[in-house]
Amino acid sequence: MLALLTGLIAGGAAFLAGWLLNRASRRLPSAALAEPPEPPVTLMLRDGAVVDSSSQADRLFGRATGEPLGWAEIVTTLQPLFGPLPDAPPRSPGSYTALHDPQTRLTLTPDGDGLRLEIRTPPLPIGEALRLRCHEPESKRLHRAVARAPLAIWMTNSAHVVTWSNTFFDDLRAQAGAAPGSAPFSLHPDPAQPLRVTRTRLGGDGCAPASWYEVQSCRVSDGWLHYAQNIDPVIAAETTQRTFLQTLTRIFAHLPIALAVFDKERRLVLFNPALLDLTQLPADFLTGRPNLLSFFDMLRDRQVLPEPRDYRSWRDKLGEVIAAASSDHYVETWSLPSGATYRMTGRPHPDGGIAFLFEDISAEVSLTRHFRQELETSQSVLDSLEEAIAVFSRTGKLAFCNAPYREMWGSDPEESPADLGIKEATRHWQAAFRPSPIWGDLREFVTLERDRAPWDAELHDHDGQPLRCLAEPLPGGATMVRFCQLPLRQPETLAQG
Template sequence: MEDLLILAIGAGAAAAFMAAALILFTLCPRRSQLQHSGTPETVLLFRNGEVVDFTQDAAVLFDRTVLTGMGWDEVRETLLPGFPDLPEELPDRPLHWRSPHVGNAELWADPAGSRLHLRLQCTPDGAATLFRARCQSDEYHRLSEMSRNAPDALWQTDDDGQLIWYNEAYEHLCASTGHEIDGTCPVDIELPSKRVERSTRISIKPEGQPQRWLEVVSRPVEHGWVHYATSIDSLVNAEMAQRNFVQTLTKTFAHLPIGLAVFDRDRQLVLFNPALVDLTHLPVDFLSAKPNLLSFFDHMRENRMMPEPKNYASWRDKLYDVVSAAREDRYCETWNLPSGLTYKITGRPHPDGAVAFLIEDISAEISLTRRFRSELELTQSVLDCFDDAVAVFSRLGVLTFSNAAYRAQWKCDPDSAFAEITIVDATKEWQQDCQPSPIWADLREFVLTLRDRQGWEAQLTRKSGEQLRCMVQPVAAGATLVRFTSLPVQAEETAQPDNRRKAVG
């Protein structure tokens, strides 16, 4: 009887142990039991929406050692690149997905009450593929870290414009412009119809911040487009400053009477002012079309606004020498046009290999100079007809004018002298050719004085015995006229020498 009681107790204990083991196996399966006996699988066990158990290789998939407590959002984010159709909520019914991007990759979701088995299966492609993937793992992590932490916004979209991937800078861009990451793109770009690279310059207005400028480069990839957004605020500000500066210069040049033509390093006309149109009579539409240097001068020649060269073909070849001279700031010519106008052409170098030509109408200046020169020649010819020797000294005591009688009487030629002849030099020559007289010091002082003066005269006797009357008279602009008159022979016989100064009128 006791034996039967012991046997029954043992059988009941064994049954209770087996029942407990079965419950534990059902509720808490070990990692070894999550392994599939056939194709290798990665398995995650969810309970109440959180990971409670996992196979050993799952740590490699999620790049972390502890997966316990992970939610569906974190798991979905890791699997989404391979399975873009994963739902946002934890599956509540059996589902099966095939990856459109990773060959032979499948995912199963098997819910059971508060539990969910998530199984990832990928048929091995061979040892070579596995070895290559292991070797590229470090490079993948390095490139992933670099792109995720890049200072410029990077993101990828599919062919329909749906967001696939983005980095942290893209998140900051969305946050600053008030856009949702999964919503509309904060950068409004239009993709080209052909799969070619395109660069787009856009502006955005972050909340509470000044306007920003971005240059977005969109490049086609295998599964859509990759976009790179680079900040170009400094470049845009520099271009705007340059544009404003050019506009200011243009307004200034518009009021200049001198024609301005600026050619860039490729010898294309890039800037001109209205005075150039008036002086050259070239059509505005022709100048606005940015002609090159040769076409510019060809049209000037056709309009007879430049002198006709003897050999125009060789002159065109010499234009390159003209440009070289202008770049060295040594080109300056005067053109006498058939119409009677006179133009002054000056070449000036500009930065970055550009060159500017200034065209100035100097007809009035040339006419005035010619008239003045004609009057001087007339005055010179009139005074050369006088028998009296005449010399004019400036207020600084420099000999500025003399007639033929003066040059003949004192044996000097001021025009051929190496240096300027002053009143000191002239009185020394006069003193050496005349007998002693006290007027030389007075004459020098009279020429160099700046106060009001009154003319005077004195009589001189040359060493040859010739009697001279020296008349000193103030003229305009503080100058002094000195005139030597030869006395008649009969006056020499009766008159007594008198070297004293005598006031004139």
């Protein structure tokens, strides 16, 4: 809407300026000069107010009969044509020539305690008068549109004096208490810049709340054309966003996980102190809002990245990391030359940004490795035993077995696609031995939740080989089942008859 209104206003201003220039720069033909001159525009002022005026003067200033008209309104109307005029009615005679029409003159003559103002100009040719009458309805519409525009519009000359303004600007100037001819906005645009956009604040001095405006200043031939629009909602949104970022910064300042957030332009916009501690990057480098590639280049120089075989492969890998983090959750573990281990997590951020989290997991990795080493040692010890051992969880699932058990029964919980339970195991065992009543008791013992005591039973396979089955409770509700080979008993010799 602002662009449409600006175009409408610019068109109206162009039309009015064109009319003034055409009116001022015309040269009358000799036939026209021979015509009798039109009566001049005449005003009589006393104490700075008009007390009498000609019909042409009323038409020029748009004044109805008896309507008050002061010196400030006269100056505002005539300055675009005659240039700067006195701020107050002069006490001495003066004469002014139109800026672009030497045949048009303004005369100021003191008359007793009053002032006589007279404007003389050659008659207007018939063709030009008809053309102006054709454009008069459009001019009126443009004048109403500019006067009622919901933003301040005004023009200043090279000395930064206001030469024209609309109603919205006049109201702002009155609210700010600015003097006539001046603007409530402190603007000094650079003549070398044809367009300049600035933000300025009005009020906030304790009497009235502050209001923010965005002012666009456009250089024109005779000065500057300005547009000011209220941007309080924009300022409020930016303040809320800045407060939210400050809150996040205070929260992230106490996190041990390093955080680096990049915007859609891949510039660093947020980081916490942990990033300085984990990466040892210079603070001035991070506050300088480096881009993403420079950030990772610096990490590589500080040996906070796994060292690649060559720089080209590292750049290709970095591109893959950025693409993965931009579209979805990405996690990678870095084993650094210093012996530390970092977990890098990349996640997409709102508005096309990327957030990276760096976590030192060296202690966690060391503990995991130590635990894995202990498990491997325990596994080696159990595998060296001759007994077949199986451990079942409190829910009856096979959780662990040693090498003799796998060799005896051909089952391994790590290789089986399905969970092996005590029911499947006892059915397998029952098929390998002669009938025995212990299988139901064993299933109940494994899943029993109350206090349990170790027990054992002797079994015989189909070849008569004896085995001992031992069931022992373990901490956490687990159960260990062992199968021990017993020496083969020799058959008794027949008694001699």
